[in-house]
Amino acid sequence: MFVFDTSVFINGWNDHYQPPAFDELWAFVGTAMEEGRVIAPREVRREIERHTDALATWAKGCYFVDPSPEVQAVVGQIQESYRDQFDRPGRNDADPWVIAHAKETGFCVVTYEGREFSGRRAALRPRNPKMPDICAAVGVDCVNPSTALNRLGVRVTLNRPL
Secondary structure, eight states: OEEEOHHHHHHIIIIISOTTTTHHHHHHHHHHHHHTSEEOBHHHHHHHTTSOSHHHHHHHTSOOBOOOHHHHHHHHHHHHHTHHHHOSTTSSSSHHHHHHHHHHHTOEEEOOTTBOTTSOBOOOOTTSOOHHHHHHHHTOOEEOHHHHHHHTTOOOOOSSOO
16 A cells, blocks of 8 residues: 655654654554555665664564565666665665666655755655655656545544643
């Protein structure tokens, strides 16, 4: 159903869905990853683990997928087509893997990329395309995390009155 980009984890954990207020959400995401409704490539885990924080610790307990030979071939095509975007070591390393997994599985990419903090779509920069632009070019659907969580049926309830 969905392929999560690194930004979903990092921005979500640090800015939009911070634990402990959203512990149940993160438990849901972990379960959805185990069930295969949400996937994230191992390269996403590598980007998360560049930090030694609570998110990196949480990620160690989650299932991240290894690429099939078909996914690896698509990654090569994406990297070749968007060489300027992906030819900077340490930046956007997981992006072609996320897009390739989505292309091969028919899943939808989920990312904060190409969005302002408010959630509004950032202006298109043809010289520096973001994941939503690349997804559109290769025929992959791409949504923001809130849309994906709604489609997954996530509903947050408060345990105590405000």
